[in-house]
Amino acid sequence: MRPVQSSPVRDLLELTKDPGMISFAGGLPAPELFDVDGWRAAFADALSEPHARRHLQYAPTEGDPALRAWIADRQTSRGLPTEPTDLLVTTGSQQALTLIAAALLTPGAVVAVEEPTYLAALQCFRMADARIVAVAGDEQGILPEALAEVIEREHPTLLYLVPTFANPTGRTLTADRRAAVAALAEANDLWVVEDDPYGELRYRGTPLAPLAADSDTRVINLGSLSKICAPGLRLGWLRAPASVLPTLVVTKQAADLHTSTVDQAAAASYLAANDLEAHIATLRDAYRTRRDAMVELLPEVLPAGSRWTDPDGGMFIWVRLPDGADSETTLRVALGEQVAFVPGTAFYATTPDPATLRLSFTTNTTAEITKGLHRLATALRR
């Protein structure tokens, strides 16, 4: 049996089932903002004549044609010209990571990442027996010169990035650096995986085109309905260059034949019948208010010498406690006070900083955020 490591975030979700717990741990969308009526109607439509039986049957691996057409239009309108035939629908964008790992990595292959980064991506690459190396960065994301050096020294097969509102740091790679990363990828036959679940959740500033717009040949762009509609649907997609898409389709065939026909059909129906832009505007307003509530309270919650981000979008605030702090110890105390977060160590591929932690500001109302942060303050004082 191969040794595998559980995801600390998933394990924490177990602990945070206690109804009295206020959790800033999981990257969960706010459930009260789900469009329940819209989705109930969409499933009813998907399971109505004349197409109900088709939506309960096996279906092509590539995905529902109407859903792929919608995704292509939306990506095009976001500055990434896309045809439906560029797309593969995936069972959440998490699946895209495993498909890419299975298709592109051989044991011992090198994967470059920003650090810290999405821990379930690290888990995927580790399960593929890849060797993970970190690319240095700053508040504007990875440094192209650091990437050039890593390419020279380590010959990575793949670079994994969340370029917009990164998990866990909230950082966004600048337009200039996107172009530089794409140019390096093209010059060095490097695959870039652009994981973009949060890009539409921008609360200030001007949207940037996806990194994939800077290279037709080397960037695989991943998107998802999880954060802008509902994660329980497990609907994501990947947009891949023609040289690699057929391999990814066959890899998905073996993985689960295709994503739920009825969920895809319901999504196509939902997106045709509803104004997603208006729904996302509602999410942006609510999440902006929640971010502001959290950022406003942090100076009185965190000990002197702490630092934290004030992200332009996404779901997370990244905190660094003063030198010598250990956020895993803090978590144990915090759970006793009925408040949860994710210690930062799990997000590091190489050398963890034990003083870091991640707070999600999207799941809870501002009243819960206030209550939870007061509990956290109590925990930090003990």
Next chain:
Amino acid sequence: MRPVQSSPVRDLLELTKDPGMISFAGGLPAPELFDVDGWRAAFADALSEPHARRHLQYAPTEGDPALRAWIADRQTSRGLPTEPTDLLVTTGSQQALTLIAAALLTPGAVVAVEEPTYLAALQCFRMADARIVAVAGDEQGILPEALAEVIEREHPTLLYLVPTFANPTGRTLTADRRAAVAALAEANDLWVVEDDPYGELRYRGTPLAPLAADSDTRVINLGSLSKICAPGLRLGWLRAPASVLPTLVVTKQAADLHTSTVDQAAAASYLAANDLEAHIATLRDAYRTRRDAMVELLPEVLPAGSRWTDPDGGMFIWVRLPDGADSETTLRVALGEQVAFVPGTAFYATTPDPATLRLSFTTNTTAEITKGLHRLATALRR
């Protein structure tokens, strides 16, 4: 990039989209027998208060508790005592194959199979860089003495079997051989994957207990709603010994976090509200009639010297044309006559028999079966 091979069945599904085509190729359930009204009501219930928001949210990897409880009860009633905690819900039972390959196989590991066998399982094991070896068998499935010899000679990590109404042959492993296979597995630390999507589709004879009932420690049993409810839901499950289940759960976490929350909730609702036994009885009656219609016509369709099975259950009739025949050539002619099937070669791990082919009898009505077989007769005479 790793070389991958497409599944001929999936590629054929592309060809068989032509509405004039009568396809005996895909293992598709009969769409007119889907309980559309029941599933529409189930999704409406899953997306109603008080639990609608929970069913659109992220969920535990292991699966919906109510669905796991139902599966455990059903497996127990089929002669396989099962607790909900023995189970992992998968995105179709196809996903279980990839999870098992990822968790249990290292490159070069040996996988033993009956031959011919399910081609997408072969594809999974090949993508895991396993070496596949065949175990000799007869009309009652693999021979335990042949398995003992393969264990001795090849030291397989895993044996893959469809013990009940095998795909593509329709064969069923006898009770005595099940016990012998389980004993060999326990004595030799061999994993046995019992893939059982068809077991409930029995048209004559007495049900056998699953092979997993013969070993608490070495058999991973896979089940699915695809053939008894609807494949578009992509709902399957695996029942694994406690020594391997946690590893499979973590592997699934990385693969897609969890299976669609709403699909699982709808299934739990459907199975609580409807008499699945009565639905399966309807399927059995319809499929028995279709099998009989096909078996009755085959003597006048197939050339003299052909042989074919008359299966007790499942979805497939396995045909061997006379020596010298090449079913891939026949397929090309048949497609011109607007009738499709799967050439047998794809189902062989080692030495294919080009004279074989698989006919599915479940997808088409008896009138379509008659029409399609007349077309096949024409093709075979050309």
